[in-house]
Amino acid sequence: MLRPDLFASLAPLRFLFFDMVKKINLALLLSTLCLALGTSQEPPSCGADLYRDWYRQQYPELQEQAAEWQESMAQWAARYEESLHPRTLITIPVVVHVVYKDEPQNISQEQIESQLEVLNADYRAANSNLDIVPPIFQNLIADVGIEFCLAAQDPEGKFTTGITRQATAKDNIGIDTDVHYTDKGGADAWDPLHYLNIWVADMGDNIVGRATFPGEAPLAEDGVVIDPRYFGTTGLAAGSDPYHLGRTTVHEIGHYLNLLHPWGSALPDCAGDDGVLDTPQTDEDYLLECPTTLQASCGSLDMYTNFMYYTNDACLAQFTPGQKVRILATLAGPRLGLTLSAGCLPSAVGAKAVPEFSLSIRPNPSAGQVVFELLGKEGQDGRLQIFDSVGKVLYEEKISTGQVRSLKVPAQWADGVYGVRVQTENGIFAERWILMRSK
Numbered sequence: 001m002l003r004p005d006l007f008a009s010l011a012p013l014r015f016l017f018f019d020m021v022k023k024i025n026l027a028l029l030l031s032t033l034c035l036a037l038g039t040s041q042e043p044p045s046c047g048a049d050l051y052r053d054w055y056r057q058q059y060p061e062l063q064e065q066a067a068e069w070q071e072s073m074a075q076w077a078a079r080y081e082e083s084l085h086p087r088t089l090i091t092i093p094v095v096v097h098v099v100y101k102d103e104p105q106n107i108s109q110e111q112i113e114s115q116l117e118v119l120n121a122d123y124r125a126a127n128s129n130l131d132i133v134p135p136i137f138q139n140l141i142a143d144v145g146i147e148f149c150l151a152a153q154d155p156e157g158k159f160t161t162g163i164t165r166q167a168t169a170k171d172n173i174g175i176d177t178d179v180h181y182t183d184k185g186g187a188d189a190w191d192p193l194h195y196l197n198i199w200v201a202d203m204g205d206n207i208v209g210r211a212t213f214p215g216e217a218p219l220a221e222d223g224v225v226i227d228p229r230y231f232g233t234t235g236l237a238a239g240s241d242p243y244h245l246g247r248t249t250v251h252e253i254g255h256y257l258n259l260l261h262p263w264g265s266a267l268p269d270c271a272g273d274d275g276v277l278d279t280p281q282t283d284e285d286y287l288l289e290c291p292t293t294l295q296a297s298c299g300s301l302d303m304y305t306n307f308m309y310y311t312n313d314a315c316l317a318q319f320t321p322g323q324k325v326r327i328l329a330t331l332a333g334p335r336l337g338l339t340l341s342a343g344c345l346p347s348a349v350g351a352k353a354v355p356e357f358s359l360s361i362r363p364n365p366s367a368g369q370v371v372f373e374l375l376g377k378e379g380q381d382g383r384l385q386i387f388d389s390v391g392k393v394l395y396e397e398k399i400s401t402g403q404v405r406s407l408k409v410p411a412q413w414a415d416g417v418y419g420v421r422v423q424t425e426n427g428i429f430a431e432r433w434i435l436m437r438s439k
Helices: 004-019 026-037 048-058 060-079 109-122 135-140 235-239 247-256 321-331 336-340
Strands: 090-100 146-150 163-167 196-201 209-211 224-226 357-362 369-376 381-387 393-400 404-408 416-424 427-435
Touching: 048 060, 048 209, 060 321, 090 109, 090 336, 109 146, 109 235, 109 247, 196 247, 209 247, 224 247, 321 336, 336 416, 336 427, 357 416, 357 427, 369 381, 369 393, 393 404
Parallel strands: 090 146, 090 163, 090 196, 196 224
Antiparallel strands: 209 224, 357 369, 369 404, 381 393, 381 416, 416 427
16 A cells, blocks of 8 residues: 555656566565655555556456456446345455564464454444444445455365464565565465455555455465554554554455445546445545545545545445445456355364365356266265355255256346355365356
8 A cells, every 4th residue: 555645746657667567576666666755654545556557567468358357247236236136145265374574573363353353344334433424324334245254274175274374584575476475485375266365464664555456466466465564453453543443454355356446546536436326426535534524525525434445444434335236246256256165164173175076067158058067086965056146046956976967047047157066065166157148
């Protein structure tokens, strides 16, 4: 995260920095930028847009697919009607990679758990400060319907606490992509399709956290990075007022789930937009502010209590129904694997809970007829289920290894991404299936 008040004064230099990006590494780029910004005692703010621009420059080959996903998610959100899509709670497995150079940065389990508590309250509209939302916006408080767990089993099905710890010799490793690789002094990601990876690592004086938007970064680097001083509410975070209540991570996971700042993806400007109808346009970020009276810009009242602003932690309190739909569209598309993950399910210590089988889906994408076949050791009996994009079970039947199940897709099923899950007494296998009829 970068301080936008200072970064704004360097706006003419912004594109010069990005023209240089292929010639110098990210750490040098950001170090140069921080030197230009100077040092300050004021807490910095969100740098997701800066990193997004860098990834787009560095990995142009990823951007066509990412753009297609954005269009698909927008179409899904436009069709969404909550009354027609009853669903159960979505639980996302989290792995926290603590990468530390000195012992204070090796934060405690208590501090990590305090962050999970904040996430689970804020994404369920169960936070204790909802009363600070101005009356005009009280009807726009949304329970997103997402909770987060520290992973109970790793990608191999073995018991885990959901926390990894890695000592490093590198200063400020959180600003660099090295944080994502064990052989570079950081920590390798766990399967990014089925786990939310959060790296907690020092980010220096001017940056406190960052996140990747869906599909725009290599999978090995997909996730969220937070400075330990701004992660959770205890330990190092307790002394980081006014950003000491865990809302930095709430905000960054919002970006990971495809939420923009209310002013869009550039600097605050009335011409920008976040693609959500119920978050009023604004040209104010409310950095280091905690308004107690109504504020206005761009011809409307500002929702400065929204988690995607830069307002002080104590004065952030809500997501909106429109932001909820945008998040659900993301979980129905490029981040569907999070909803199908077995990472939150308990595993016996040392046991391999993931069964030794695989599921063949052919063709995939399918245009109206699809065949499922369970492959693996004989004698495995399971339950095959197909979920729609909001988690509703559309189809289920018994399946055993070696058996083939052919399904003529019902005409009322819409084109899009579906989850397929097979559960046996030994574990769960989940996969993504795409329905794409001929036009």
